[in-house]
Amino acid sequence: MNLSLSDIVPPLRWTAPSQVEPIASDPGLPDAWWQSLPLDRACALVGTAQVASRLTDLTSACWEHLILGDILPLLRFTDPADCLQTPGSREGVHRLFAGVLDKLLATDPADDPSAAALPEIIDRLFARLDDRQRAIARDRLYFDASQNSAQTAQRATLDELAQRFSVTRERIRQIERDLREHVLSWLAGPEAAPLNAHLSWLHTRLGSAVPADELAVAAPWHRTELATLAIPAWRFVRTLLTGYEQADGWLVAGGAEELREKTRQLFADGPRKLDEAVSLVSQLGVREDLAERWIVSVPQLRVLDGHVVPWPRGVNDKAEAVLAVAGTPLSPEEIQERIGEDHSVVGVRNQLASDERFIRLDRNKYGLRRWGGGEEYLGIREMIVREIERAGGEASVNTIVGNLTSRYEVSESSVRAYAGGPGFERTQRGWIRVAGPEQGEPYHPRKDVSMTRRSFRSRDGRWWHRVDINAEHLRGSGSPLPTGFAAHLGMAPGGQLTASTPAGDVVISWHNQPTMGSIRPVLVDYNASDGDHVFITVSDGGELLTRFLPASAAGLPSLNRALHLIGYTAPVASDAEGVRLIGARIGLPEGATREEVLERLRERGDRDILGFLA
Structure with a gap:
């Protein structure tokens, strides 16, 4: 056994050595023996009772506020009721600790010569049954599809067995019950004592979560075929492991989802270094050598650059985790690469620009505001x-x-271009100031953005303009923008706005009318086609934000096609709900009537949406 006492007692790993040393030191053991000496060797030198006594003293002095199951997680399996209590009398705690150590140090079945006889003992149990009972045991009670060599093999149903043996389904069910009772009765007898001892050791060996395939190799005889059933012995042993649930390739003590949630809660406050995470998870009873594999298997957790991080479904939450681990600003491209999933760079960039948790620290670098x-x-x-x-x-x-x-x-040229543009005035040679009200007064268009065709407000209050993609866009040509939307972006006649994208800047200029430069690189990233849509806006930081929407399916109901044109693709409960959503997106107050929505669409010129609502 290579385990030391600190391997099975998590508080020993985070309690200061200066606190542990005076209490745990023993003249019969080397310095820091609880870390350096295998547990079986320590018990051989001074006795199991003495090791348990030292652990009891530490509990009284340092950990009285903890429940016993947090001090010695193995108690969760050997004494599930007592493990939830805080330390009581010294004698009671010592008895519990000594009992766990005795079970842990019991002869490893792999080294016990008598273990080889266990398959024969089990075979004697089933030899007393008739052929029909053994067939039901083999093909139904102890069947495991995941380990069956025949890919098409299935656990036998009651109907199949009833037909095979020319009896009713209820008779098969009764035989099943009788078989279970027969096994339970046998387990209570003296002949099963060696197997019961093995099961006790096995609970300690497996811990609170273990890959299901490890059961087959936990002891050499587990792979021995039972002659009476023609199945490996571990399949029978698996049914005797009470309290374990098999889920997603793991054997989990208690409920799998409960242990997963406890594991997730360990990282609710943010990333932890992997070695620290392993230590934390081991406090839940998961063996340290399996802790990382368990963490990886838990949904909404991920091991990232030597850290364990919460990994929710939202791309913004994942971006936060990536930045928290990196500890330094990253570009949207770097964040997307580290997320490593099916999220576009454009989508990541949009989330970074719109979520208050992030701060733009350079032209193409983001960090965490905190x-x-x-x-x-x-x-x-x-x-x-x-x-x-x-x-x-x-x-x-x-x-x-x-x-x-x-x-x-x-670049220097960009800064000088902006400094010489609208909004600033020269005061003396080479000096500027912000233009006064008479020079910098905002432009007021004939129609504001809420009255502008194809402009829609999202739930966060940001206005977006829908670009209906055509061949000219795909070729790289520029395209006009409505004056109401351009003015909403802070532009005025004669002005220019440069919006950044990963593929380069997009220039919006206003001479005779507002015009947006080529967005072809953005469309290429989306693999856009003629008839698709892209919604655009510009963030406060000067980024061109985009949302792509493929053309609606031809068979879509008219209301859903109208909603599609405002960027809404989720189902709606009713026609009234759909009209309400459209009203909100075009700037109408809550409670606007259908007639008011239709009238506003007419005033804006959204004839395509009107056509679907008529």
Whole structure:
């Protein structure tokens, strides 16, 4: 046995050595024996009772606030009722600890010569049965499809067995009950004592969760075929492991979902280093050599770069976990690569830009807002304003260029272009300030964004414009934008807005009318086709955010096709609910009537949606 006392007593691993040493030291054992000496060797030197006594003293001195099952997790299997109690009398605690150590140190079946006789003992049990009883035991009670060599083999049904033996289903069911009672009665007798001792050892060996296939190799004789049933012995042993549930390839003590939830709760506060995570999971009774495999098997957890992290379904939650482990800003491409699932870079970027947990720290780098300390990348124009405000209302263009290019991945030419554009005015040679109200007054279009065709408000209040993709977009041509939407983005005639994407900048300029440059790289990423849709907007940080929506299916009901055009694809309970959603997306207040929704659509010019609602 290679286990030390600290391997089976988790508190020993996190209690300060200065607290443990005076209590656990023993003249018959080496220094720090609880870490360095195999447990069986320690017990051989001073006796199991003495080792249990040292553990009892530690419990009284250091861990009286813990339940016994957290101090010695093996108690969860040997004494499930007592394991939930806090330490009581010294004698009672010592008795429990000594009992566990005795069972743990009992002869390993792999080393016990008498273990080889166990298959013969089991065969004697089934030799007393007739052929029909043995067939029911083999093909139904002890059948395991996952381990059956015949890929098409199935556990025999009551009907199949009834037909095979020309009896009723109820007779087969009665034989099953009789077989179970026969086995239970036998287990209570003296002949089964060696097997019961093995089962007690096996509970200790398996712990609270173990891969199901490990049962077959837990002892050499488990793979021995029972002559009476023509099945490996472990299949019979499996049915005797009371309290274990088989789920997703694991044998789990108690309920599998309960243990999974307890495991997830260990990491609810964020990432843990893997070695620390293994130690925590072992406190739930999972063997340390299996803890990482168990963690990997638990839904909504993941091992990432040497850490265990919560791994919910949302891409934004996964991005948070990736950044928390990295501890340094990453690009959307790097985050998407580390997530390693079917999430597009565009989707990751959209979540980073819209979720308050994240902060944009450079042109293409994001971090976690809770880190603090870093200045947010706001877009070049906004950062020029920030530099001017810091300088007291007026700043040198050269100084602004130097500050921004040294902190962020922006070019000198871009900074100078923005500094010379709308919103700023020159005060003296090489110096600028924010334009006054008469120069910087916002442009008021004839129709605001809520009255603009193909512009829709999402639940977070952000307005998006729907671009209906055609051959010109796919070829790389620019396309016009409605003035109401362009003004919503803060633009005015004569102005220009540069929005960043992973494939490069997209320039929106306003001369005779607002025009957006090519978005072909974005469409290529989406594998878009003629007739599909992409919804666009620009974040406060100057990123072009996009949401892709394939063309609706031809057979879709009219209401759903109308909803599709506003970017809503989920089912709706009624026609009224669908109309309500459309009203909310076009800026109408809650409670707007169907007539008001239709009238607003007419005023906006959304004839395609009107056509589906008519």
